[in-house]
Amino acid sequence: xxxxxxxxxxxxxxxxxxxxxxxxxxxxxxxxxxxxxxxxxxxxxxxxxxxxxxxxxxxxxxxxxxxxxxxxxxxxxxxxxxxxxxxxxxxxxxxxxxxxxxxxxxxxxxxxxxxxxxxxxxxxxxxxxxxxxxxxxxxxxxxxxxxxxxxxxxxxxxxxxxxxxxxxxxxxxxxxxxxxxxxxxxxxxxxxxxxxxxxxxxxxxxxxxxxxxxxxxxxxxxxxxxxxxxxxxxxxxxxxxxxxxxxxxxxxxxxxxxxxxxxxxxxxxxxxxxxxxxxxxxxxxxxxxxxxxxxxxxxxxxxxxxxxxxxxxxxxxxxxxxxxxxxxxxxxxxxxxxxxxxxxxxxxxxxxxxxxxxxxxxxxxxxxxxxxxxxxxxxxxxxxxxxxxxxxxxxxxxxxxxxxxxxxxxxxxxxxxxxxxxxxxxxxxxxxxxxxxxxxxxxxxxxxxxxxxxxxxxxxxxxxxxxxxxxxxxxxxxxxxxxxxxxxxxxxxxxxxxxxxxxxxxxxxxxxxxxxxxxxxxxxxxxxxxxxxxxxxxxxxxxxxxxxxxxxxxxxxxxxxxxxxxxxxxxxxxxxxxxxxxxxxxxxxxxxxxxxxxxxxxxxxxxxxxxxxxx
DNA sequence: AGTATAATAT
DNA sequence: GATATTATAC
Numbered sequence: 001x002x003x004x005x006x007x008x009x010x011x012x013x014x015x016x017x018x019x020x021x022x023x024x025x026x027x028x029x030x031x032x033x034x035x036x037x038x039x040x041x042x043x044x045x046x047x048x049x050x051x052x053x054x055x056x057x058x059x060x061x062x063x064x065x066x067x068x069x070x071x072x073x074x075x076x077x078x079x080x081x082x083x084x085x086x087x088x089x090x091x092x093x094x095x096x097x098x099x100x101x102x103x104x105x106x107x108x109x110x111x112x113x114x115x116x117x118x119x120x121x122x123x124x125x126x127x128x129x130x131x132x133x134x135x136x137x138x139x140x141x142x143x144x145x146x147x148x149x150x151x152x153x154x155x156x157x158x159x160x161x162x163x164x165x166x167x168x169x170x171x172x173x174x175x176x177x178x179x180x181x182x183x184x185x186x187x188x189x190x191x192x193x194x195x196x197x198x199x200x201x202x203x204x205x206x207x208x209x210x211x212x213x214x215x216x217x218x219x220x221x222x223x224x225x226x227x228x229x230x231x232x233x234x235x236x237x238x239x240x241x242x243x244x245x246x247x248x249x250x251x252x253x254x255x256x257x258x259x260x261x262x263x264x265x266x267x268x269x270x271x272x273x274x275x276x277x278x279x280x281x282x283x284x285x286x287x288x289x290x291x292x293x294x295x296x297x298x299x300x301x302x303x304x305x306x307x308x309x310x311x312x313x314x315x316x317x318x319x320x321x322x323x324x325x326x327x328x329x330x331x332x333x334x335x336x337x338x339x340x341x342x343x344x345x346x347x348x349x350x351x352x353x354x355x356x357x358x359x360x361x362x363x364x365x366x367x368x369x370x371x372x373x374x375x376x377x378x379x380x381x382x383x384x385x386x387x388x389x390x391x392x393x394x395x396x397x398x399x400x401x402x403x404x405x406x407x408x409x410x411x412x413x414x415x416x417x418x419x420x421x422x423x424x425x426x427x428x429x430x431x432x433x434x435x436x437x438x439x440x441x442x443x444x445x446x447x448x449x450x451x452x453x454x455x456x457x458x459x460x461x462x463x464x465x466x467x468x469x470x471x472x473x474x475x476x477x478x479x480x481x482x483x484x485x486x487x488x489x490x491x492x493x494x495x496x497x498x499x500x501x502x503x504x505x506x507x508x509x510x511x512x513x514x515x516x517x518x519x520x521x522x523x524x525x526x527x528x529x530x531x532x533x534x535x536x537x538x539x540x541x542x543x544x545x546x547x548x549x550x551x552x553x554x555x556x557x558x559x560x561x562x563x564x565x566x567x568x569x570x571x572x573x574x575x576x577x578x579x580x581x582x583x584x585x586x587x588x589x590x591x592x593x594x595x596x597x598x599x600x601x602x603x604x605x606x607x608x609x610x611x612x613x614x615x
Numbered sequence: 616a617g618t619a620t621a622a623t624a625t
Numbered sequence: 626g627a628t629a630t631t632a633t634a635c
Contacts, residue, residue, distance in 0.1 A: 132623075132631055156616060171616095176631055179618070 007039055014040035020060060024049060133173045142166065143177060 004012075006023055013021050022043040023036040033044045042060045045053055135143070146163035147155040157175035164174070 130632090135630080158616085172632070175616075175618095176633090178616095180630075182617095 007035060010036060010039045010041055020064065022057060022060070133169065133177075135177055139164075139166065140177075143174070143181070147178075147181070 006025060010021055010023060013019055020042040021040060022045060023041040024045050024047055025032060025036070026047040028046040036044045043057065133139075142164045143160060146160045149163055150156075150159050155178070157171045157178055160178065161169060161171050161174045
């Protein structure tokens with residue numbers, strides 16, 4: 001460079017390139033050194049440069065890094081490297097060079113001989129980065145456990161961090177994860193809500209029909225599609241909804257499987273088989289849907305495994321999708337594998353009572369006693385999902401009477417929900433227990449199987465509810481099986497309010513009652529969602545059972561019940577004992593989609609947390 | 616503490 | 626390249 005000396009070059013580089021420069025010169029004149037440094041050189045090495053000097057130029061990288069985050073700090077060790085070179089200049093030089101004017105990035109190597117060696121890896125950002133925290137299942141489990149222990153309200157990053165007691169984990173890490181976790185919870189709740197809405201919507205034939213068709217899926221996808229978590233979580237619900245409509249065959253097979261007793265992880269595969277059969281709607285079932293269904297099942301299984309029953313196979317069978325990951329954690333944190341088992345076992349009526357007792361006590365007494373709302377939620381979700389998977393799949397799209405069945409199911413569902421609600425309320429349960437009661441009640445409405453599931457869930461949810469749960473279930477189960485209609489009638493008065501709330505859109509009372517119950521909104525909404533879902537499931541399962549047993553006989557009862565329920569809805573909580581005997585009546589009542597929808601919406605609306613998105 | 620958003624990872 | 630996950634900034 002005949003027309004330019006090192007200082008000019010340095011200046012040029014400083015102006016045009018964002019590069020740290022180390023000057024090399026044979027001239028050791030301090031003035032020149034100063035000049036170089038003041039013009040932006042990081043360092044000034046006097047030739048001949050010793051290898052050791054070059055080997056230590058990496059320190060500039062350190063300096064630069066330190067400088068940016070904190071302030072310029074010169075550690076003694078750094079200084080010692082400098083051998084008579086101008087240190088002072090370094091900082092300024094770096095700063096100068098880093099002026100991002102029009103950052104022209106050029107390969108640094110060529111700039112200086114020296115530069116080659118030091119610069120290469122000096123990506124600024126590199127060294128300081130702390131490794132990303134990977135929220136493994138275990139870590140997440142800890143997290144969930146901590147959240148549960150604290151209770152959702154008190155679960156703030158700092159406290160969670162303390163409880164988790166994981167080295168290296170920062171509050172920020174936890175905060176970030178908590179953010180995601182909350183998002184996830186919301187999704188779940190919203191899903192449930194949507195499901196509920198869908199169900200309500202189904203009240204009308206049209207809606208129902210649509211559901212059966214692609215539209216339903218579309219909705220599902222829309223809901224679930226967004227996130228992994230959502231998918232996993234949603235899938236169960238969705239599938240249940242979908243499946244329920246779809247086909248009895250699948251449902252039956254599932255039930256049979258379940259009825260055998262406790263589902264084993266391996267059985268999950270069984271589900272696959274049935275699912276595949278659903279093939280009547282290949283397009284629909286294909287892809288994510290099947291996957292979802294399976295996932296849901298797997299998720300519940302995983303929970304079981306984690307908590308009680310350990311089915312390694314199960315986990316293995318299901319590819320651990322992200323969703324399942326979260327899902328599992330949630331369940332796990334709930335802590336009891338029992339839930340999952342229960343649901344499965346629930347299919348056999350006879351075993352129900354037994355199951356209940358067993359489950360109830362252990363669950364209550366154990367970790368779950370103190371479950372936080374979050375836990376409850378998760379449990380519900382789990383239960384729900386499980387149920388769905390079990391129940392799912394019975395639709396026969398092709399069946400001519402599909403619509404009718406569907407309606408019936410819906411009605412059953414509603415009735416069950418109301419019934420449950422009523423029972424709960426009536427009962428003997430304290431206000432605080434209402435929620436739990438509701439959930440338990442819902443199951444009772446359903447088949448014995450359903451009942452068992454309900455009972456199970458209830459205990460888990462609330463320790464306090466244990467006694468009630470037992471009583472309710474034990475007592476209620478027989479009644480249900482034998483006297484659906486009567487039961488309904490009896491409970492009507494007592495729980496009209498609740499049923500209204502759940503079933504009907506309108507109820508003003510609902511909010512008030514909820515408030516009294518002191519349930520946290522999120523929990524509540526979630527539960528509601530669960531309840532709704534459960535009902536749906538129940539309805540579906542009922543239908544299936546009926547189908548198996550003999551549609552005709554079963555349906556009439558169902559209808560009457562439904563009619564009753566609907567009637568209530570119509571009346572907005574005024575529970576008349578009258579029931580709709582004729583199918584037409586039922587239909588009339590039933591076909592008020594907006595109504596139902598609205599009602600559900602209202603109910604969910606209470607749950608600020610979850611439903612915000614939904615609404 | 617909570618959110619929004621950037622940075623990264625998948 | 627689209628998403629999901631985590632880190633950061635506010």
